[in-house]
Amino acid sequence: MHGVKAQHAADGQPEQTVSDKELMIRCRAGDRLALERLLTPYEKPLYHLCLGILRNAADAEDAVQETFLRAMRGLAGFRGEASVRTWLQRIAVNVCIEWKRSRKPTAPMEAAERMASTSPDLEETTIRHRLALDALGVLTEAQRAALILKDVQGLSVEEIAATMSWNAKKVENELYRARKALAVWRARTIEAEG
Amino acid sequence: MAETEPLTPGEIADILAGLEDAPVPERMARRAVNRWIEESRRERPRGRWATVLSFPGLRPALALAAAAALVVVIRGRLGDEAAPPIQTPKAAERAERADAPTLQNTTAQKAQGEKREARGKRLEERAEAKGAAGPGRAATAGSAPAPPAAGFADRPAAPLAERDVAPPARKVQAPESAPVPAVSERMALRAARTPEAPSADVAYLNRTEPLSRDLVKDSSVGDARLLQRITLAEDEIALADLAGKIGATTGVAIVLSEAIATEPLAVHCEDRPLREVMRQMGRALGIRWELSHQGDAIRYAARPIAEAEETRASDDSAARSAPAGLGGGMMRAGRAPAAMQADSSKRRDVETRNIIGSPERVRxxxxGVAPPDAVQTEGWIIVR
Known part of the structure; x- marks a missing residue:
């Protein structure tokens, strides 16, 4: 169970660590502040996960919003068998896969354009970001999700299996195919650059 | 082309590191929470059942089911509590006529009328004798003081001023006799003796089981309350007092006209159905029982047969066609007491348990002195 550092800046109280379990209890009681405290730490990893699957910044932001909404609607049904992180990641992957199937693909360059105005090292950052999105473009949505969860966010095979509702063998197979596909992509990219 | 080796996790992490360079939008969690709160305000919280019941296709079915349940509940209550009063008036009247078939005999009615007149004269003489000493006895049941007996003698006989002698207002002024045990108590004892096969009337009186529908619908009974068995031992009692006593015991309201309210009567019977007792009363006193509805309650009004005949033209024609003398159906069915005296003493003991008629003659x-005009019928001896 992950802990969340909640700072009561407004109240002037000292920083204290509140567990997800305690926050869940308060959230079920209708505590709005507890909801924000519970969800805020997962904004960034969820956004990167959704961005990796959807390859579009605006869609990723909407997907994170939808993930949070679904989580709050299903708060009463969360039994605590999995961690809050796994629970939210599972929702996010489902949202992204649903959207990918139902929506027209959006140009991935939007994110790079938005990033250009904020990043100090514009050229290098833009190239890295574009490279990552291009690499993910050769994978399926499920492979993207598994790969990001494993190699970017550092989840174990078992955690990925729980998140994706797969068994461990399937996770390993999908990761192998994804890595092999990326190897092919890199080889082609190198060949194309000459 | 040589087969490409999969990338290592480190190489993939380097490639995908570009994802984390993307700026993360701010306050996504707060915005999501605000949206969720707005949604919650728009949608009123509803329970699972409310959601199911709000399905439009279910509404007509639910309305029908509720109506059917209401009908079942109402029928059930009426069946348990108000079964006797819901009988139609015509059916009740037919049942009442079936109870007193011999009272249609107009020849007997004429004879009864003559005897009643003679009895009235005797009562007048007795009242005059008592009037000299003090106020007379109450003519009928009721809280109002009874008029002097002399005034009663002057009163016209025809008008029927019904007085309800329902149990609460009754004050029995008959000579003290052994208290009659409550019918329900005796029925309970009987039921205890034969618990495996309690009769329908026992069940009804004790309210241990719901009243049988067959019993209520029995056209020969009409009112199931008339099946209650009573025991009477009255050497001399005014008809009004007797009616009050019956009402107090059985709950059957009896209404009497003033013309017969003070009629003295002697009744001895043991464990006889009320309808049989009422029928024999009619024979002994020359009265006809009529149904009188007061709201949902059924009352039994006793009218002198002569008085009732005035309102029933059909009965007049029947009276003209009836044979003369005392040879009516009822009287033919009876036996002279002389013949009765020839029977064994055991049989006489059994038969003389049920006697009704004039107090002096019953006494x-x-x-052991058998009046010449006494008749025996249906296990009763009637002496007028």
Missing amino acids: ALRQ
Whole structure:
């Protein structure tokens, strides 16, 4: 169970660590502040996960919003068998896969354009970001999700299996195919650059 | 082309590191929470059942089911509590006529009328004798003081001023006798003796089981309350007092006209159905029982047969066609007491348990002097 550092800046109280379990209890009681405290730490990893699957910044932001909404609607049904992180990641992957199937693909360059105005090292950052999105473009949505969860966010095979509702063998197979596909992509990219 | 080796996790992490360079939008969690709160305000919280019941296709079915359940509940209550009063008036009247078939005999009615007149004269004489000493006895049941007996003698006989002698207002002024045990108590004892096969009337009186529908619908009974069995031992009692006593015991309201309210009567019977007792009363006193509805309650009004005949033209024609003398159906069915005296003493003991008629003659019969005009019918001895 992950802990969340909640700072009561407004109240002037000292920083204290509140567990997800305690926050869940308060959230079920209708505590709005507890909801924000519970969800805020997962904004960034969820956004990167959704961005990796959807390859579009605006869609990723909407997907994170939808993930949070679904989580709050299903708060009463969360039994605590999995961690809050796994629970939210599972929702996010489902949202992204649903959207990918139902929506027209959006140009991935939007994110790079938005990033250009904020990043100090514009050229290098833009190239890295574009490279990552291009690499993910050769994978399926499920492979993207598994790969990001494993190699970017550092989840174990078992955690990925729980998140994706797969068994461990399937996770390993999908990761192998994804890595092999990326190897092919890199080889082609190198060949194309000459 | 040589097969490409999969990338290592480190190489993939380097490639995908570009994802984390993307700026993360701010306050996504707060915005999501605000949206969720707005949604919650728009949608009123509803329970699972409310959601199911709000399905439009279910509404007509639910309305029908509720109506059917209401009908079942109402029928069930009526069946348990108000079964006797819901009988139609015509059916009740037919049942009442079936109870007193011999009262249609107009020849007997004429004879009864003559005897009643003679009895009225005797009562007048007795009242005059008592009037000299003090106020007379109450003519009928009721809280109002009874008029002097002399005034009663002057009163016209025809008008029927019904007085409800329902149990609460009754004050029995008959001579003290052994208290009659409550019918329900005796029925309970009977039921205890034969618990494996309690009769329908026992079940009804004790309210241990719901009243049988067959019993209520029995056209020969009409009112199931008339099946209650009563025991009477009255040497001399005014008809009004007797009606009050019956009402107090059985709950059957009896209404009497003033013309017969003070009629003295002797009744001895043991464990007889009320309808049989009422029928014999009619024979002994020359009265006809009529149904009188007061709201949902059924009352039984006793009218002198002569008085009732005035309102029933059909009965007049029947009276003209009836044979003369005392040879009516009822009288033909009876036996002279002389023949009765020839029977064994055991049989006489059994038969003389049920006697009804004039107090003096009943007293004489019980002392062994058989009046010449006494008749025996249906296990009763009637002496007028």
